[in-house]
Amino acid sequence: MRIGMAIGRASAMNASWTTIALVQAALRRGWSVRLIEPWDWQIESGKMVARAHAIDTYGSADEIASILAHRMADRRFVNVDALDLLMLRTAPWDRDVMSFAQMASGRGVNVVNNPAGLMQVSHKGWLGSLRDVPTPATLVTRSRATAHLFAAEQSHGVVIKPARGSGGYAVSLVQHEDDAGLDTAFDIARGVNAGYVVVQAYLPAADDGEKRLLWLDGQVIGGYLRKRAPGEFRHNLKRGADPLPTEVTDLEHKAVAKLTPALLKLGIRLAGLDVIGAQIIEVNALNPGGTYHADRLHGTQLSDIILDRLTKPIEVQRTPWALPDPSPKNKL
Numbered sequence: 001m002r003i004g005m006a007i008g009r010a011s012a013m014n015a016s017w018t019t020i021a022l023v024q025a026a027l028r029r030g031w032s033v034r035l036i037e038p039w040d041w042q043i044e045s046g047k048m049v050a051r052a053h054a055i056d057t058y059g060s061a062d063e064i065a066s067i068l069a070h071r072m073a074d075r076r077f078v079n080v081d082a083l084d085l086l087m088l089r090t091a092p093w094d095r096d097v098m099s100f101a102q103m104a105s106g107r108g109v110n111v112v113n114n115p116a117g118l119m120q121v122s123h124k125g126w127l128g129s130l131r132d133v134p135t136p137a138t139l140v141t142r143s144r145a146t147a148h149l150f151a152a153e154q155s156h157g158v159v160i161k162p163a164r165g166s167g168g169y170a171v172s173l174v175q176h177e178d179d180a181g182l183d184t185a186f187d188i189a190r191g192v193n194a195g196y197v198v199v200q201a202y203l204p205a206a207d208d209g210e211k212r213l214l215w216l217d218g219q220v221i222g223g224y225l226r227k228r229a230p231g232e233f234r235h236n237l238k239r240g241a242d243p244l245p246t247e248v249t250d251l252e253h254k255a256v257a258k259l260t261p262a263l264l265k266l267g268i269r270l271a272g273l274d275v276i277g278a279q280i281i282e283v284n285a286l287n288p289g290g291t292y293h294a295d296r297l298h299g300t301q302l303s304d305i306i307l308d309r310l311t312k313p314i315e316v317q318r319t320p321w322a323l324p325d326p327s328p329k330n331k332l
Helices: 018-028 061-069 095-106 115-121 144-151 179-190 204-208 250-265 291-298 302-310
Strands: 002-007 032-036 041-044 047-055 074-079 085-089 138-141 158-162 172-174 197-201 210-216 219-227 242-244 270-276 279-284
Touching: 002 018, 018 032, 018 061, 018 085, 018 291, 018 302, 032 074, 041 095, 047 061, 047 095, 085 095, 095 115, 138 144, 144 158, 144 179, 144 197, 158 179, 172 179, 179 197, 210 250, 210 291, 210 302, 219 250, 219 291, 219 302, 242 291, 250 270, 250 279, 291 302
Parallel strands: 002 032, 002 085
Antiparallel strands: 032 047, 041 047, 047 074, 138 197, 158 172, 158 197, 210 219, 210 270, 219 242, 270 279
16 A cells, blocks of 8 residues: 655654654555655656655654654655555645645545645634534634624634634634734734634633544544643643543534534545534644544554545444543553
């Protein structure tokens, strides 16, 4: 089996990244893995090729991450048409990568996630456009005046963020009736690629943490709780949040079930869903992560499940998956 992974930068790789766990899972099976950076794609006389980082030898997560970070992997040209699976794991959004991925999909390559679907889902306005999915009150706009009118109706304040972004970058919490703070936050978010701004009602349930649920082909296969650092309102691990064991509630399963048809319709097979108080606040489909901490905290092997599913035709599971009871034996 030949696996290709479109990544952002090899030099940024970390042993805790889901991409590394997926590489390990493929190598354990004896498959070859080729990691392709945004500048490695080429079209040559009708052929689509890429000068990739070749990983063929199984090693620890630290070893593989170090090889990539120090650019020590062999560089080899790969025929993209010959790949059995091309996984898109590049963030932020890169138009050229998505164009090449869409070409590959049109040539019969199994591309996950569908690049045309990613165009919509990776924009935070997409989630806000869904009517029947439990989400916080959300406005997506470029109008500062409209943002002020919307924020005035949210008694617990608002979270302001760029419509395309990740890792908590350029995300701000604005208290109710703090007009000056809203102006500053709006400018920060709008400054990211001069794009649209998301204004979302703050959920008091965020005090209890935010869950990252791993969704695959219509089913939640795992997840964990993120508890924000003292003095921080964001639950991103990059902002010092703690990963903790969790369980998936019936209300969360019902919320995900309402979102699932919209994802499947767009060819999204793998996503990370951020959930607060049984409301879905974000869908991460560009470079969904979470396997490292979910596996560490619950004793699962999510990367194996992901590769086993994605290398076969989609089969939607009808039975909800439940995390193990977060008892002391499952904690570090």
